[in-house]
Amino acid sequence: xxxxxxxxxALNIQEGKTATLTCNYTNYSPAYLQWYRQDPGRGPVFLLLxxxxxxxxxKERLKVTFDTTLKQSLFHITASQPADSATYLCAPVKAxxxxxxxxxxxxxxxxx
Amino acid sequence: xxxxIQSPRHEVTEMxxxxxxxxxxxxxxxxxxxxxQTMMRGxxxxxxxxxxxxxxxxxxxxxxxxxxxxxxxxxTLKIQPSEPRDSAVYFCASGIQGATGELFFGEGSxxxxx
Numbered sequence: 324x325x326x327x328x329x330x331x332x333a334l335n336i337q338e339g340k341t342a343t344l345t346c347n348y349t350n351y352s353p354a355y356l357q358w359y360r361q362d363p364g365r366g367p368v369f370l371l372l373x374x375x376x377x378x379x380x381x382k383e384r385l386k387v388t389f390d391t392t393l394k395q396s397l398f399h400i401t402a403s404q405p406a407d408s409a410t411y412l413c414a415p416v417k418a419x420x421x422x423x424x425x426x427x428x429x430x431x432x433x434x435x
Numbered sequence: 436x437x438x439x440i441q442s443p444r445h446e447v448t449e450m451x452x453x454x455x456x457x458x459x460x461x462x463x464x465x466x467x468x469x470x471x472q473t474m475m476r477g478x479x480x481x482x483x484x485x486x487x488x489x490x491x492x493x494x495x496x497x498x499x500x501x502x503x504x505x506x507x508x509x510x511t512l513k514i515q516p517s518e519p520r521d522s523a524v525y526f527c528a529s530g531i532q533g534a535t536g537e538l539f540f541g542e543g544s545x546x547x548x549x
Contacts, residue, residue, distance in 0.1 A: 355535060366439075366526050366540030367478070412478065416536050422491050423468065423528075423538055427477040 325350045327426035329413060334431045342400040344429045346413035349394060353415035356389055356396050361410045361428065370411075371398075403433045439541035441527050447547045453515040456544045459508055460529030468538060469502055469512050470526040478526070484510065485532045517548045 328347045336342045346356070355374045359367035373380040373389045373396065380387045386399040396415075400407050412428040440459040448454055460467050468483040482492040487504045495502070499518070504510040514521055524545050528538040 357535075357537065364543075366528070366542050367538075368540070369537045372535050372537065422480060422483050423536055424480055425470075425478040 325424070327351075327413065327415060327424060329411075329426035329429045331427055331429070334429060336403055336431065336433055338403060338405060338433055338435050340403055342403050342407070342431050342433070344398040344411055344413075344431070346396040346398065346415075346426055347394060348415045348426075351394070351415050352391075352417065354418050355416055356387075357414045357416060357423070358385075358387060358396075358398050359412045359414065359425070361412060367412055367425075400431070403431075405433045405435050407431060408433050439527055439529050439539055441525075441541035441544050443544055444542065445545045445547075447549065448517055449549050450518055451516045452548075453513065454517045454521075454546060454548075456512040456525050456527075456546070458510045458512070458527030458541060460510070460527070461539055462508065464529035464531055464539070465507065466530045466532045467504060467510050468528045468530075469510070470528065471523045472526060472543070473523045481512070514546075517546075519548045522546055522548050 326349045357372050358370045360370050361367040371387050373387045384401045388397045410428040410430045413426045414423050442457045465486050469481040470478050472478045481494045482502045484504045502512045524543040526540050526543045528540040530538045
């Protein structure tokens with residue numbers, strides 16, 4: 324069956340450092356992969372999308388990589404700030420218009 | 436645009452009662468998703484619609500759950516009868532089918548069944 328795995332342990336990081344989150348998937352051949360951010364008591368918010376033919380994507384202090392051989396995406400927050408503290412969710416997607424299934428999310432806590 | 440609007444934001448009810456959650460998607464979006472989120476199970480997809488038609492309801496837990504989308508601007512998720520294990524935050528999200536699938540989520544409906 325299809326599985327999406329994210330590190331369930333919270334990631335505690337010092338302000339200014341780079342946070343790296345992992346998303347692994349099995350029995351999937353996603354056309355692209357999305358990352359969302361969720362703050363407590365709020366709905367998830369879309370951050371970034373990376374396509375299967377893209378190795379890397381950047382948006383401001385965020386960087387996402389996508390390795391279809393390893394079946395893995397890495398999500399980096401560089402120069403992290405306390406405001407980056409949130410839960411980050413990944414969602415590999417098989418094709419446009421197809422259903423979106425999320426990993427369990429990784430909570431990030433950036434300490435000043 | 437006001438975004439995806441869900442109601443109620445909070446609902447407390449007793450076991451056995453009927454619960455109806457409502458969602459208004461973003462105008463122009465033709466895909467609508469219902470999710471349930473708990474600490475134990477994370478964000479689970481219950482059902483999704485394309486152009487008001489249910490496409491995949493394999494995530495609906497059991498017959499007590501039903502979802503409808505009578506038109507492009509309104510959807511409901513109904514639980515009848517409700518049970519304590521249904522306590523969760525229910526999210527509605529909308530998007531554009533055929534695009535890259537980015538979803539816009541509502542703020543959620545927090546359901547507590549006593």
